[in-house]
Amino acid sequence: MKNLLLIFSLAIILLSCKQQAQKSLELLDHIALAKSTLKVEVLAQDLDVPWDLAYADDGFLWVAEQGGTVSRIELSTGERKQVLKIEEVWRQRTSGLLGMAVHPNFKRNPYVFVNYTAKRDSLMVSRLVRYTFKNDSLYDAQLLLEIDGNTAHNGSRIAFSANGKLLWATGDAHHFENAQNDKSLNGKILRLNTDGSIPQDNPNPKSYVWAKGFRNIQGLAVSNKGLVYTSEHGDAIEDEVNLIDKAANYGWPFIEGKHDLANEKAFAIANNTTEPIRSWTPVIAPSGLTYYGGKVIPEWQNSLLLTTLKARSLRVLKLNDDGKSIESEEIFFANYYGRLRDVCVDNNGAVYISTSNKDWNPSPGFPLAADDKILRISLTQKVTQKVLRGVKAENALPKNGQQLYQVYCGSCHKEDGKGVSGVFPALAGSAKVNGTPNSLIQILLKGINQNPSQQMPAFNFLKDQEAAQILTYMRKSWGNNSAEIDANQIKLNR
Template sequence: MTAVYRLAAGLILAGMWHFRNYQNVPQRDAFVDTPLKVTTVASGLNVPWEMIWGPDDQLWLTEQSGTISRINPKTGEKTLLLKIDEVYRYRSLGLLGMAIHPDFRRKPFVFVDYMCKKDSLITTKLVRFTYKNNKLTDPKTLLEIPAHTGHNGSRLVFAPDGKLMFATGDAITITNAQNTKSLNGKVLRMNMDGTAPADNPIKGSLVWSWGHRNIQGLVYGTNGMLYASEHGDALEDELNIIQKGGNYGWPKVEGFCDQPAEKQFCDSVKIIEPIKSWTPTIAPAGIAFYNNSLFPEWKNAILLTTLKESDLRILKLDKTGKKIELETIVLDAQYGRLRDICVAPDGSIYVSTSNRDWNPATGFPKPADDQILRITPGKKGDTEPQTAALPAVPPGQRLYNQYCASCHKQNGEGVAEVFPPLKGTGQVKDKEQLIQIMLKGLSGKIEVNGKSYDQHMPAMAFLTDTQLAEIATYVRQSFGNQLDAVTEGEVKTVRSR
C-alpha cells in the first residue's frame, strides 16, 4: 500500500502548508516541496455539493438544500440563480450533481439531479434548465428513477463527444447494480433530450457501465478517459476508469478479484478492476483532473477530496493514465469533510467543505461552515516543510477510528436517527450480540434506549478475530462503558456458529 505521511496540525503557520511525498522513489517521480496558500472564497453555505467553473469565469454551485448559485471567485459575492422547492433534503439526499453544456453560448443549458418525495416514494430527477436573464428557467425532466435514503450517486459530466454521463447509485437495493434493466448502480450515457444514443452498448438503453455501488466523483482526463471515485461498503473504496459496457463487480466483487468467491465470479464474468482501492475506507468524494502549470508537479494527476478522512489527495498518474504512481495528502483534517473540487483555467484549485451534511465529523460544523477554499502557491520560505507521525494509540482505538468513528463518532455519540450511540446500550452490554453485529452487520430500523435509528452497519467479518476483539473491547471500555474485555477466542466461537 502506498505510504503517506500526514501533515501535523500543530505545525501550521499563517495559512500556509507544505507537502512532500516521502516514498523511496526516483527523484524524477517525487513531488517537490511547494508551499500552499489556502484562502476562504465564501462561507456560510449549506453543503456545496457540486462546483463548476462557469462560462462567465465564476463558480457555479449546487447546495444540497436546493439552491443553484454562482460565486464571484474574486469577491465572494453570491448570486442566486434558482431555488428548487421540490428538492427532498434528508440525510445524503437533496440537490446534488450539476453539469453545464460545453457550448453554453449556443445552448445555455444546465443539467441537475435531485431527490423528490411523494408520499413514501423517493425518486431521483434529472432536469434540464435554460439560462435566461441571470436565472434558470424552463425546467424539462429528462429522467426519473427510483431513489432511496442513500446510495444515489448523482454526478454529471459531459463527454468529449457531447453526450451527458450520469452516475447513479444502487439505491440500497443489492440486486440493482448487476441488473442491466435497472438504471440504478450504473453510469448512464444520453443525448441532450434524455434519449439513448444509438451506439450505447445495450441497444435502446441508457446504460453505459454497471456493477457500481455509489459513485461520488466523475471526471474526464485530457487523455479522454473517464475516471470515477466510488464508495465501498466496509472496505475497498475505489478509483475506476469507466469503459463502455464495463462491469465493475458490485456486489459480487469489492475492489480487486482477490477473495475466493470473487475469483470464482471473475472467472465466469469479465470484471473491470479499479486502478486504486482503499481499505480502511476513506469515503472518496469529488474528483478533478489536473494538468496545469501552476502546480507543475501535480500535472497529470487526479485530485480527490475525501469525507471520512477529511483530506485532499493528489493521485499522480503514469503516462498511460491507467496507473497511479504516487499518492500524497494535503489539507489533512484541517477543514472537516471535503465534498468537491474544481480547477480554474489559471490552475488555482477550489475545494468545498461538507460539514453541514448529515454526518459531520467530531468538532464540526464550525460557525463559518460550509466554505469554499482556494488553493494557490505560497511564497517560498514562508514555512519549513513539516511532517509528523500520528500519535500512538492502543490498537483497539486505532481500529475503531479507522472503521467505526465516521459513523458512531470518536466520542461514541453516533448520529441522531441514523447511527446509535455506544454508551450503555443493550447491544454493547450483550457481548455475544455485539460480536454478531460486527461480524454480520446490521441494516434497517432498530430501537436503542427508546430511540429509533435507521442505520446500515456493514459486516466486518473480513477483520481478524484479534482485530474484532480489540475493537469490541475498546467500545465496551470507552464512552463511559465499564465492561469486561472481549477475547479473540470469544470472537472465534461466535464466528464459527
C-alpha cells in the first residue's frame, strides 16, 4: 500500500513537472479556421533575426541567426543551445548567415549545410559550407562552393530535393546580367551532391546550374511529391512564387512576374521562359516558404506556407491536386507580429514562424519586447486568448487612396508624408505635390532618375483610377490642400 502511494505521488509529481514544462511556453493568441482551432505560443525569444528554421529528425528545431550562430531548440521546453558561431560571417543589411538545411536523414548523416556572406580581401563572397554534428557542436567546416556576394540580393535558401540532392537558391548579387549568364552561379537554382560535386544528371553535367533567371530568391520548398517551389523578390513590382523545373529559365532581368508586356512576351518566346504560378503587385516581400503536407491542420493540407516581410504576414497558398497551380490565398497575422522571415513544419504537423523585427528595415512600432521570436502554431481545443482569423487575399487589396499610398509609396515617403530627411523628400508641403497636375502626374508615371543612389521609381503600371486616387490623397493630406486629380488627367498624360 505504502509503495503504491509512493508510486502514485511520484507519478503526480512527474505529471505536474511535465505540465509545468509545457506551461512555460507563453501562449499569445488563437486562430479560428473553418473547423480547427489553433494556438500560437512563443517557443523562443530574444533572438537576432532568426533567418532560417529547420526541423530535423533528431526531434529538434534548428535555427540560424543572421549574425552567425546556429542553435538547437528543444520543442517541449523551448530550451535553446548554441552549437556553432561562425566568426567569418560578414553581416550588413541583408547579408550574414542566411540559409541552412539539416540532412533529412540526420541520424545517419549528421550534416548541417549553411550559406553565409564573408569577405575575401575586399571582395564579398557567399559560401556554402557543410558541418558535421558531434558532441553537441558543429565541427569540420567543408567549403562546398563559393560564389559572388553583395550586401543585398544574396538569395540563400538551401533544401533537399526528393532524391537527396542539395538545392541552393542564389541571388543575382545585384548584378542583373548574372541571372541569364550560364557561367555565373548567381541568380540560379544550383544542384549539388552532398559532398559538393556536380550530379551527373544536371542539365549540363559540368555545371551546378539547375534553373536560371532569378533576381533574389528568399524561399525554397520541396513538396511531398518532390515538386520544388521558390519565393522571390521583384523590383518595385511583381514578387513571385515559382514552380521550378529542370533547366527552365524564369526570365529575370528581362521579365518580371507574368509575361504580360510586349517586350516580355518577345523575350519569353525567344527563350522559352516559365511564368510564375503567383505574382504580387503591390509587392509583399515574400520570404520563407514551406510545404504543408500533413493532415493535422486539414484546412492547410496541400498548401504552401509563405512568410512575408513588407506585408508582415503568413500566407496560406492552397495548391490544386497536382501542385502546379495555386487555388486560393489566405492571409494571417497581417501587421501583427511584425516582419516574418521563415517558416517550417515539424513531424507532428505544428508550424513554426520566425520574426525579423531586428533586421535592417524594422517597421514603425517594432521590434516588440523580447523580439525576435520563434512562434509555434499548433492544434488546440481550448480557447483562452484573443482569436485571430484569416483574410482572403482578394479582400485585402488596397481600395482607397490612403491604402494605395501606403502600399506603393509609404515605404519611402512614410505614412505621415514626412519622408526621410536627406533620402526621401517630404510630400507634406511639397511644391511638386501641390503644383500643376501635369508635372506631378509625370513624376508618378516616369519616376525621377537624377540621383543614381536614390531614385523615385516609375509607377506607369498603376491603373488610371489608382494613380488618380493616390495623387488626390496626397494633395488633400498632411496639411496639403490642392485640387483633386481624376483618371482622365492621368490617361491624357500617358
